Amino acid sequence: MNAVPLSEPGQSTRPAPPHALATGWQGAPYPAVVLDHDGVLLVANDAAEALLPFGPPEWLTSARSDGGRVPGEIDHRSFEAHPVPHDDGAATWWLVEDTDTRLALDALRVERKRAALLGDASAALLASLNIDRCTEVAARLAAEHLADAALVIAPPVRRQCSTVVCLRGQEPVHHALRVDPAAVPGLSEALQGFPPVPSRWIDPASAPEWLRPEGFGEIGSMVVTPLPGLGVAAGALVLLRHAGQPAFSEEEEIFARLYAARAGAAMSAARMFAQQASITDTLMRELLPPRLSQVAGVEFAGRYRPAQDTERIGGDFYDVHPAADEESLAVLGDVCGKGLEAAVLTGKIRTTLRALLPGADNHDRVLNQLNDTLLDPVSTRFATLVLASARREGAGVRLRVSCAGHPAPLVVRADGQVEQVSSQGTLVGVMPKVRTTTAQITLGPGETCLLFTDGITEARGGPLGEEMFGEDRLRRALADCVGMPADAIVEHVQMLAAHWLGARDHDDMAVVAITAPRGRHLTAVGGHSRGRFTA
Numbered sequence: 092m093n094a095v096p097l098s099e100p101g102q103s104t105r106p107a108p109p110h111a112l113a114t115g116w117q118g119a120p121y122p123a124v125v126l127d128h129d130g131v132l133l134v135a136n137d138a139a140e141a142l143l144p145f146g147p148p149e150w151l152t153s154a155r156s157d158g159g160r161v162p163g164e165i166d167h168r169s170f171e172a173h174p175v176p177h178d179d180g181a182a183t184w185w186l187v188e189d190t191d192t193r194l195a196l197d198a199l200r201v202e203r204k205r206a207a208l209l210g211d212a213s214a215a216l217l218a219s220l221n222i223d224r225c226t227e228v229a230a231r232l233a234a235e236h237l238a239d240a241a242l243v244i245a246p247p248v249r250r251q252c253s254t255v256v257c258l259r260g261q262e263p264v265h266h267a268l269r270v271d272p273a274a275v276p277g278l279s280e281a282l283q284g285f286p287p288v289p290s291r292w293i294d295p296a297s298a299p300e301w302l303r304p305e306g307f308g309e310i311g312s313m314v315v316t317p318l319p320g321l322g323v324a325a326g327a328l329v330l331l332r333h334a335g336q337p338a339f340s341e342e343e344e345i346f347a348r349l350y351a352a353r354a355g356a357a358m359s360a361a362r363m364f365a366q367q368a369s370i371t372d373t374l375m376r377e378l379l380p381p382r383l384s385q386v387a388g389v390e391f392a393g394r395y396r397p398a399q400d401t402e403r404i405g406g407d408f409y410d411v412h413p414a415a416d417e418e419s420l421a422v423l424g425d426v427c428g429k430g431l432e433a434a435v436l437t438g439k440i441r442t443t444l445r446a447l448l449p450g451a452d453n454h455d456r457v458l459n460q461l462n463d464t465l466l467d468p469v470s471t472r473f474a475t476l477v478l479a480s481a482r483r484e485g486a487g488v489r490l491r492v493s494c495a496g497h498p499a500p501l502v503v504r505a506d507g508q509v510e511q512v513s514s515q516g517t518l519v520g521v522m523p524k525v526r527t528t529t530a531q532i533t534l535g536p537g538e539t540c541l542l543f544t545d546g547i548t549e550a551r552g553g554p555l556g557e558e559m560f561g562e563d564r565l566r567r568a569l570a571d572c573v574g575m576p577a578d579a580i581v582e583h584v585q586m587l588a589a590h591w592l593g594a595r596d597h598d599d600m601a602v603v604a605i606t607a608p609r610g611r612h613l614t615a616v617g618g619h620s621r622g623r624f625t626a
Contacts, residue, residue, distance in 0.1 A: 116136055118137060119136055121185050122136065122139035122141075122143070122186040123135070123138070123139055123185045123186065124136075124183070124186075125177075125181055125184075126147065126151070127179075127181045130147075130151075130152035131152075132152075133181060139186065142186065148163060148164075148165060150163040150164075151172055151184060151186075154172060156174035156182035157176065160172060160174070162189075165186075168190045169189050169193045169194075170189065171186075171187050171189055172185070172186055172187075173187060205346055208232075208350075209353060212353055213353050213357070215228050215232065216228055216232075216354055216357035216358075220360065220364040221361060222358065222362050222365050223265070225358050225361040226243050226245075226263075226358060227257075229255075229354035229357070230255045231257050231262075231263055232350075233347075233350065233354075234258060235259055237347055238332055238339075239307070239332050239333050240256070240257065240259065240304050241257050241331070242254055242256050242302065242328070242331075243318070243326060243354075243358075244278070244326050244329065246325075250269055251267055251269050252267075252269075252270055253265070258307065268301055270299070274299050275298060275299065275302055276292070276297060276315070277292075278329070280317075281315050281317040281324070282317070282324060283317075284317050284319060284320075285317065286317075287314070287316040288315060289344065290312055290313060290339045291338070293313050293315065295309075295310035295311060295334075307331065310331050310333075311333050311334035311335060311336050311338065312331075312332045313332075314339050314347055316330075316344070316347055316348050316351045317355070318351050318352075319352050319355040319359075320358065321359040321360065321363065323359075324355070325356075325358040326355070326358065328350075328351045328354065330347060383411055383577075386413050387417045387419055387482075388483035388608070389482075389488050389605060389607070389608075390576065390604070390607070391411050391577060391605060391606075392580070392581045392603070392604045393603040393604070394581040394582065394601070394602050395407060395409070395599075395601045396546075396585060396597075396601075397599055398546075398598055406426035406427065406437060406599050407425050407426070407437075407599035407600065407601035409422060409424070409603045410422045410444065411603075412445065412448050418480050418481065419481050419482075420478065420479070420481075421478070421479040421481060421542065421603055422441075422476065422477070422478055422479075423479075423497070423542040423543070423544065423603050424437070424474050424477070425497065425545065425546070426440070426474045427471075427472050427473050428472065436465075436474070440461065440465070440474060440476075443461050444461060454478045454480070454493035454527065455527060457478065458478070458493065458495050458525045458527060459524060459525050461476075461525075462520060462523075462524070465519060466520060466523070473519060473520040474518070474519045474520055475494075475496035475497035475498075475519065477492065477494045477497040477498075477500060477542050478491075479491070479492045479493075487533050487534050487536065487607045488533070488607040489532075489533055490531070490532040490533070490534060490540055491529055491530070492512045492532060493516065493529040494512070494514040494515050494527060495517060495519050495527050496516060497516075498543065498548065499511050499513070499514055500512045500541055500542045501541045501562075501565065501566065502532060502540045503538060503540075503541065503573060503580070505535055505536070505573065505574070508570075509570050512530050512532060512540070513528075514527065514528050514530040515527070536607050536608065538606070538607055539569075539575075539577060539604050539606040539607075540604070540605045541603070541605075542603040542605070543565070543584070543601070543602045543603075544598075544600060544601045546598035547600050547602060548560055548562050550588050550592050550597050550600065551592070551595065552591040552593050553591055556593075564587075569584070571583075574609070576606065577604035581604045584602050
């Protein structure tokens, strides 16, 4: 502003010229000055003299009256000068203070920016349920928007803390450190979810070396705040600023806590998802059908396809249990229903059958003991089963097959004929007693007995989309599988059924093939490859 005072000491301001404002101008509550067309001060009212003891500032004397209102600062206060032009080129400038308004607008802009950041942060943090990815995003966003560097520290496990460190403009780095959180003021409390310690209480010089990122230099100020999780803390967020930078303000600490709440919730959700996925995989391994191969000289192969492609388990299942006397028990079943509920019952059946293996030489006894376990006056769930006990005998395989409400297996003979096993019985889990017949079968070298669920034969598809695959079509498919290994047969059947279905919905589908392997000494033993059915 000009260094010339508005009035000489001991003298009053010269009277307003004729073009000045009317009577009362001198006592107006708003400061007002009259400047000629060159910006020279002509007169000022009382309020202006108090505000501008050394004359108008340069931003006002250089302003044009025909350019509208002009913003500027006087003693760190914000004003707007509103011109009233005069005919001779002079102008009266009314000074209206808008410091509070500008501060409010600046605060509003900051809050909008922070709200946008929180929204973007939430979207970025929730974009992945991978805990490592989520932690990296939390550290990167904090370093970019809140501090010069950020550390995301997970709760310690056996005195080891998983830490992600990120400097502004760089990529996050993972560390696994054996540290004592109590060595950092407020960190131990933050990892337990307690309220944060104000940064002004934390001496950056007390921070241990492991907390200072490589190449960061001297720490000027530090914020330690918890990452709230779902019931327990997800970790702690540490924000660092270089020496020479302004310390964290109270408002910035509050915003850091808001950000930490978003990050902690996302990290907690990701960690919970990972834990649940691990538990699910552990349980799933017990429910998924096993991998089959040759057992005690008998070939086994199986394939399973759940009703929904997004699910890995359902109501169809199979198992093969080798026995001490070299007689293996193959089980294939179909539980009423689909999805998780059916899978739970499937697991119960498989577990019960495993416990009943010592008595597997008697299919009728096994099925009735299983039936006793499943009978429930409240539940309407039931199952169909087929049991096949296989033993290597000479060049072939001897089978005992019992069906309980299940479609009878099909046998592929060496000459291409396909025969149905003559066994039938009642459902398991419905009536007080299961009634079934057991068929005796002999498989010659290269011959196969195929166990299947009705998901295969009742698969609807074809040219019109509503025709069932049917047993006749399955028989013709098996006739083309003469001499094929067990694994190739089940793969062929599943591929045909899948092609028949196309992209349509379907029931669970499971198949198991039991094959007498070919061998150079097998054909000389047994005399024939054909077997007979006996009830």
